[in-house]
Amino acid sequence: MSTPVQQVSNHVIKKFLWGLVAVVGACAIGGIALQRGESINAMWIVVAAICVYSLGFRFYSAWIAARVLSVDPARATPATRLNNGRDFVPTHRWIVFGHHFAAIAGPGPLVGPTLAAQFGYLPGTLWILVGAVLGGCVQDMVILFLSTRRNGRSLGQMARDELGPVGGYAAIAGTLMIMVILIAVLGLVVVNAMKHSPWATATVAATIPIAILMGFYLRNIRPGRVLEGSLIGVALLLFGVFGGGWIDGHPLLRTWFDLDGPALARCVIAYGFIAAVLPVWVLLAPRDYLSTFLKLGVVVLLAIAVILMQPDLKMPAVTQFVDGTGPIFGGKMFPFLFITIACGAISGFHALISSGTTPKLISTEADIRMVGYGSMVLESSVAVIAMIAATLLDPGVFFAINSAPGFVGATADAAVTTITNWGFPVTAEQMHALAKEMGEATLFGRTGGAPSLAVGMASIFASVTGQGLLALWYHFAIMFEAVFILTTIDAGTRVGRFMVQDALGHLWKRAGETSWYPSVLLSSALAVAGWGYFLYIGVIDPNGGINILWPLFGIANQLLAGIALSVATGILVKQGRLRFAWVTGAPLAWLAIVTTTATWQKVVSPDVRIGFFAAADQLAEKLAAGTLSAQQAAVAPQLIFNQRLDAAIILILTTLLWIVIADMVRTCWRVANDLPVLPTSEVVVPPASNLTSTMESG
Amino acid sequence: MRARLRSLWQLVRELSTDAAYERYLAHHAARHSESTPLNRRDFYLREQQRKWSGVNRCC
Structure with missing residues (x-):
C-alpha cells in the first residue's frame, strides 16, 4: 500500500511526464513545420505522431468518455445481457481491440497518404494527426458507445430511430454508393499495379488457389484451426512471390501473365462475381485470414524498419502543387487534401463497424475508449507510415511513378523532362535502373499509389536485408497490398449483393431470400456491374482514372462520416448535452465545408482537371472538331458520359449529407423549443442486471 | 513467466x-x-456464414 505522500508524489511525477510529452510533441511538430533544408529525418514525424496520439488518447478521449458520454463501467452491456455464445459474447478488451482494428484497417490509409504526398509531407501529416485525434477517433468511439447503448443497432437504424426515416434512408443510400465507388477505385489500384507486370500478376493470381486450398484445409482437414491454416497459407504466399519471379524469367510463361489494363479489369470483375456467389468458406474467409495476418505482420515490420533505419524524407515539406496544379490529382490543397486522405484521418466507413459486430463484444463500457479511440489511433499511425514510405523516395521518382502519361507525356523522355522542369530532377536512366532493380519493365505512369508505396517499402526493407532482395521485397509489397484489396473487393461485393437483395425483396419477396440461387446470381451481377463499370472506365481513361475516382471515393467516405457525426450530434442534443455538442459538431462542420466545397469545385470549375463538366465539354469539342486520334475518339463518348455521371453522383451524395444535417438541425431546434421529438432509443437496463452499478454509485 | 506465456498464447x-x-x-x-x-x-461453417453476412471489412 502506498502512503498519501507517495500518492501525491506519484501524481506530480505523472503530471511532469505528461508535460514532457506535450513539450516534446510541440518541439517535434515545430521542427517539422519550420524545417526548410534539403531533407528531414522521418523520426521527427514518428516522435510528433507518438506524442499527439498519446495526448489525445490520455486526455481528450478520457474527457469525452467521462464528461460527454458519461460512460458507466458498471452498466451491463449487450454482450453480457444478451450473451448467446455467438455474436453477443463478452470479450476481453484486447481481443475486441484486435478484431475491431482488423475490421477497420484496409488499404485506404496506405493509398490516400501516398496520393496526397504530392502536396509535400507536411500538409498530409498534419491532417492525419489532427483529423484523427479530433475527428476520426472521436467518431469511432462515440458511435461505438451509442450503438453499445442500443444493443448494437447499426448506423442506419440509429439514424432512423433518432432522427427519422429520412436520415435512415440517406445512410443506407450513402453506404451502397460508397461501396460501389470504393471497390471500383481499389480494383483500379490493383490493376495499375499488375499492368504488364508478369511477376506481380502471377503472384497475385497465385493467392487465389492458395486461399482455396486453405479454405479446404480449414473446412475438411483440420476444421476451424485458423492459426495453423494461416501459417501454411502465408508460407505459400511467400513461396508465390518467388514463384512469380521464376515465371517472370520464363520466356513462354511470362507472356501468359503479361496483361494490359482492360484484360486485368475483366479478370478482377469476373473474380469479384465468382467470390460473391461462392460459399464464404471457399475463398472469402481464408483470404481474409491471410490478409489480416499479412497486414499485422507488415505494419509491425514497417514500423520497426522505419525506427531502425531512420530514413530521410526527400520530398519538400510543401510543394508548389498546393496551388492546384498537381500531377496526381488536380485541385488545391483546400479542400482536396481533406478528401484525399479520408481513412487515416476520419473515415465514415468505420462507423459501420463501430455499429456492427464490435458493440456486441464489448464486456464493459470502460473498454469503449480503448477499442473505439485506440484502434483508430493505430489505423492513423499506419497512414503516417505510408506517408513516410511515399516521401522518402526522390520526389522526381515519386512523380514519375504516380503521374499519368496523359499529363506528363507518353514517352519516358517526355515524362522526365516535364517532371525535371517542375524542379524535381529525374532521368530516364535512373527510372530504368530502378525498374530493373525492382524486377519490372517500367515504373512510369503506375498510378494508384500501390507501386510507389511498394518501391518505398522495398527500399526500407532492403536497407535492412541488403539491396539484392529489392525485387523480392517489391513484389512482396505488391502482393501484400493486392491481397487485402481483393479481400475488400470480395467482402464489399458480398455486402453490395445483400443490399441489392434486400431492396429487391421489397419488390418481390422471393428475390430477398439470400439462399435462393437465381436471386443470388442476379443481385451479385448487379452489384458487380455497378463497380465494374467505374473500374472499366477508370482503366481506359488516359489520365489514369485515379484522379477521378479517388476524390469521388473520398467525398463518399466523408459523407458517411458526416451522417455518423450528425446522428451523434443529434443524440447528444436530445440528451440535454448541448454544451458538449461541438465534440461531434465541430468535425461535422469541417467535413460539411470540405465536401461541399470539393463538390462545388468538381461541378463548376472551368479547369478540366477539376471540373467534371468542363472536362466533358472539352472532350466533346475535341471529338466534334476531329482532333482526337482514332483510339481516343473510340473511347471519348464513354468518357464524356462518365464525367457527367460522376457530376450527378457527387451532387446526389452531397445533397444526401445536407438532408441528414437538416434533419439533425430540425431535431435540435425542436429540442431547444421544447417540442416533441422521437423518443430516445437507448435501451433501459433493468436494475437486476445492473446490480454492481447501483452498489457503486449508491 | 510460464503463466504469462500461456495467457499470451x-x-x-x-x-x-x-x-x-x-x-x-x-x-x-x-x-x-x-x-x-x-x-x-x-x-x-456456421460462424463463417454469420461473420460474412454484414459489413465486416472496411477500406
Whole structure:
C-alpha cells in the first residue's frame, strides 16, 4: 500500500511526464513545420505522431468518455445481457481491440497518404494527426458507445430511430454508393499495379488457389484451426512471390501473365462475381485470414524498419502543387487534401463497424475508449507510415511513378523532362535502373499509389536485408497490398449483393431470400456491374482514372462520416448535452465545408482537371472538331458520359449529407423549443442486471 | 513467466478465432446442455456464414 505522500508524489511525477510529452510533441511538430533544408529525418514525424496520439488518447478521449458520454463501467452491456455464445459474447478488451482494428484497417490509409504526398509531407501529416485525434477517433468511439447503448443497432437504424426515416434512408443510400465507388477505385489500384507486370500478376493470381486450398484445409482437414491454416497459407504466399519471379524469367510463361489494363479489369470483375456467389468458406474467409495476418505482420515490420533505419524524407515539406496544379490529382490543397486522405484521418466507413459486430463484444463500457479511440489511433499511425514510405523516395521518382502519361507525356523522355522542369530532377536512366532493380519493365505512369508505396517499402526493407532482395521485397509489397484489396473487393461485393437483395425483396419477396440461387446470381451481377463499370472506365481513361475516382471515393467516405457525426450530434442534443455538442459538431462542420466545397469545385470549375463538366465539354469539342486520334475518339463518348455521371453522383451524395444535417438541425431546434421529438432509443437496463452499478454509485 | 506465456498464447488463439469452438462448447454446456452441440466443422461453417453476412471489412 502506498502512503498519501507517495500518492501525491506519484501524481506530480505523472503530471511532469505528461508535460514532457506535450513539450516534446510541440518541439517535434515545430521542427517539422519550420524545417526548410534539403531533407528531414522521418523520426521527427514518428516522435510528433507518438506524442499527439498519446495526448489525445490520455486526455481528450478520457474527457469525452467521462464528461460527454458519461460512460458507466458498471452498466451491463449487450454482450453480457444478451450473451448467446455467438455474436453477443463478452470479450476481453484486447481481443475486441484486435478484431475491431482488423475490421477497420484496409488499404485506404496506405493509398490516400501516398496520393496526397504530392502536396509535400507536411500538409498530409498534419491532417492525419489532427483529423484523427479530433475527428476520426472521436467518431469511432462515440458511435461505438451509442450503438453499445442500443444493443448494437447499426448506423442506419440509429439514424432512423433518432432522427427519422429520412436520415435512415440517406445512410443506407450513402453506404451502397460508397461501396460501389470504393471497390471500383481499389480494383483500379490493383490493376495499375499488375499492368504488364508478369511477376506481380502471377503472384497475385497465385493467392487465389492458395486461399482455396486453405479454405479446404480449414473446412475438411483440420476444421476451424485458423492459426495453423494461416501459417501454411502465408508460407505459400511467400513461396508465390518467388514463384512469380521464376515465371517472370520464363520466356513462354511470362507472356501468359503479361496483361494490359482492360484484360486485368475483366479478370478482377469476373473474380469479384465468382467470390460473391461462392460459399464464404471457399475463398472469402481464408483470404481474409491471410490478409489480416499479412497486414499485422507488415505494419509491425514497417514500423520497426522505419525506427531502425531512420530514413530521410526527400520530398519538400510543401510543394508548389498546393496551388492546384498537381500531377496526381488536380485541385488545391483546400479542400482536396481533406478528401484525399479520408481513412487515416476520419473515415465514415468505420462507423459501420463501430455499429456492427464490435458493440456486441464489448464486456464493459470502460473498454469503449480503448477499442473505439485506440484502434483508430493505430489505423492513423499506419497512414503516417505510408506517408513516410511515399516521401522518402526522390520526389522526381515519386512523380514519375504516380503521374499519368496523359499529363506528363507518353514517352519516358517526355515524362522526365516535364517532371525535371517542375524542379524535381529525374532521368530516364535512373527510372530504368530502378525498374530493373525492382524486377519490372517500367515504373512510369503506375498510378494508384500501390507501386510507389511498394518501391518505398522495398527500399526500407532492403536497407535492412541488403539491396539484392529489392525485387523480392517489391513484389512482396505488391502482393501484400493486392491481397487485402481483393479481400475488400470480395467482402464489399458480398455486402453490395445483400443490399441489392434486400431492396429487391421489397419488390418481390422471393428475390430477398439470400439462399435462393437465381436471386443470388442476379443481385451479385448487379452489384458487380455497378463497380465494374467505374473500374472499366477508370482503366481506359488516359489520365489514369485515379484522379477521378479517388476524390469521388473520398467525398463518399466523408459523407458517411458526416451522417455518423450528425446522428451523434443529434443524440447528444436530445440528451440535454448541448454544451458538449461541438465534440461531434465541430468535425461535422469541417467535413460539411470540405465536401461541399470539393463538390462545388468538381461541378463548376472551368479547369478540366477539376471540373467534371468542363472536362466533358472539352472532350466533346475535341471529338466534334476531329482532333482526337482514332483510339481516343473510340473511347471519348464513354468518357464524356462518365464525367457527367460522376457530376450527378457527387451532387446526389452531397445533397444526401445536407438532408441528414437538416434533419439533425430540425431535431435540435425542436429540442431547444421544447417540442416533441422521437423518443430516445437507448435501451433501459433493468436494475437486476445492473446490480454492481447501483452498489457503486449508491 | 510460464503463466504469462500461456495467457499470451490464449490471447493469440482468441484473436485468430482458434479458441471460438471451445468457448462455444462451454457456453453450450452451461446454457443448453439438453441438446447436442454442433461439431467443430459445422460450428466453423456456421460462424463463417454469420461473420460474412454484414459489413465486416472496411477500406
